[in-house]
Amino acid sequence: MSSIGTEAAPPPSKDPLSKDWRIIGLIGTGHFLSHFYMLCLAPLFPLWREEFGVSYTALGLSIAAMGVVTAVLQTPVGFLVDRHGARRFLVGGTLLMALSISAMAFAPNYQTILLLAVLSGIGNSVIHPADYAILAGSINKSRMGRAFAMHTLTGNLGFAAAPPAIAALALLIGWREALLLVGLLGVPVVGAILWQSRILADQPKPRESRPGEGGVAMLMTRPMLLFFTFFLLSAMAGSAIQAFAIPVMNKLWGLPLALGSVLLTGYFSGNILGVLVGGWFADRSKRHGVFVVVLTLLAMALILVLGMVPLPGFGAIGVAALAGLALGASRTPRDVMVKDAAPPGQIGKVFGFISSGLPLGGALTPAVGMLLDAGRPEWVMPLVACLLGLSLLCMGTAAGASRAAQAQAARAAVARTQPAE
Numbered sequence: 001m002s003s004i005g006t007e008a009a010p011p012p013s014k015d016p017l018s019k020d021w022r023i024i025g026l027i028g029t030g031h032f033l034s035h036f037y038m039l040c041l042a043p044l045f046p047l048w049r050e051e052f053g054v055s056y057t058a059l060g061l062s063i064a065a066m067g068v069v070t071a072v073l074q075t076p077v078g079f080l081v082d083r084h085g086a087r088r089f090l091v092g093g094t095l096l097m098a099l100s101i102s103a104m105a106f107a108p109n110y111q112t113i114l115l116l117a118v119l120s121g122i123g124n125s126v127i128h129p130a131d132y133a134i135l136a137g138s139i140n141k142s143r144m145g146r147a148f149a150m151h152t153l154t155g156n157l158g159f160a161a162a163p164p165a166i167a168a169l170a171l172l173i174g175w176r177e178a179l180l181l182v183g184l185l186g187v188p189v190v191g192a193i194l195w196q197s198r199i200l201a202d203q204p205k206p207r208e209s210r211p212g213e214g215g216v217a218m219l220m221t222r223p224m225l226l227f228f229t230f231f232l233l234s235a236m237a238g239s240a241i242q243a244f245a246i247p248v249m250n251k252l253w254g255l256p257l258a259l260g261s262v263l264l265t266g267y268f269s270g271n272i273l274g275v276l277v278g279g280w281f282a283d284r285s286k287r288h289g290v291f292v293v294v295l296t297l298l299a300m301a302l303i304l305v306l307g308m309v310p311l312p313g314f315g316a317i318g319v320a321a322l323a324g325l326a327l328g329a330s331r332t333p334r335d336v337m338v339k340d341a342a343p344p345g346q347i348g349k350v351f352g353f354i355s356s357g358l359p360l361g362g363a364l365t366p367a368v369g370m371l372l373d374a375g376r377p378e379w380v381m382p383l384v385a386c387l388l389g390l391s392l393l394c395m396g397t398a399a400g401a402s403r404a405a406q407a408q409a410a411r412a413a414v415a416r417t418q419p420a421e
Contacts, residue, residue: 066117
């Protein structure tokens with residue numbers, strides 16, 4: 001077998017727990033910046049509209065271009081990560097992403113910003129396949145769930161921090177200086193990754209592989225397509241809650257917009273706490289599928305309550321927080337299930353492909369808003385619950401198909417070692 005992409009394992013550490021948390025900190029910081037950069041442009045739209053004289057529709061293309069390029073390139077980058085190793089791509093992608101944001105500070109026109117948004121999306125496409133490949137190869141298996149949970153958490157924090165941070169910096173120092181500053185924050189992150197690269201190991205490689213194994217055909221198998229659909233439907237449901245919970249609760253039950261904002265904050269807070277709970281559980285149990293099913297069913301029930309039962313303001317906030325907690329806790333066991341389903345040495349392309357369902361699901365979410373436009377807010381929460389139910393069907397079928405495929409591969413491997421009669 002070719003040695004391309006193989007990496008020597010790092011020397012054993014005297015303090016493996018400390019090493020694991022250093023790795024989690026490095027990868028998590030890059031993931032935070034990835035999500036931060038994805039949302040740092042929108043708060044500048046009013047300023048750009050005035051300065052460059054373009055419409056909000058045109059301005060929205062900058063975010064759309066960054067997201068689409070990221071989603072489309074994740075899978076090809078995953079192939080490169082699996083073949084050549086993740087570290088070089090993580091360094092290059094993070095640097096390109098950060099410097100593209102910084103370069104926007106010198107943009108003479110909106111077309112330049114659009115081009116730089118595309119370049120930032122190219123850099124961003126590296127993050128998921130490279131991060132998961134490194135975590136799978138570097139972190140002690142007993143802490144893999146918590147590592148995945150912290151990875152998810154740092155991304156969520158990046159999303160949450162970007163709008164207020166950019167808005168405040170733009171007011172204080174100007175939008176050009178704000179983008180220059182936040183973009184240059186990626187440079188010391190890249191330096192830290194290079195400095196600590198000796199502790200970042202790549203995913204384990206298979207000892208032998210057959211021609212064509214692990215290519216596009218593997219991603220087109222039933223388990224991988226179902227996991228992709230599971231991620232897509234889950235993202236649609238979660239994005240629909242974030243986008244439409246406030247107007248739905250206002251139209252259905254007359255919940256004031258201020259309390260609706262508190263309800264959404266409660267949902268986000270529960271989601272963040274749930275991610276940590278899910279990581280803790282994933283390290284202490286192998287019954288990841290059962291955990292995801294139970295929590296998703298609970299979230300479905302709570303979402304139906306929000307859409308069908310008139311509750312006092314703080315009662316609705318509590319129900320939303322519990323729904324967020326349930327959905328957040330289901331995410332890390334879900335990611336661990338995908339890692340376990342990936343063939344050896346194929347984690348980059350598997351996570352690149354499957355996680356591209358997340359931005360695609362988010363892009364499809366505005367279709368749910370058609371119910372509000374049609375004057376049917378009472379259908380929104382039941383539709384969200386249905387999307388979660390369909391995602392569960394995909395997850396259960398994918399897990400069963402994955403186990404069957406792994407069993408078949410194990411039998412084939414045994415058969416190849418048997419002497420011919």
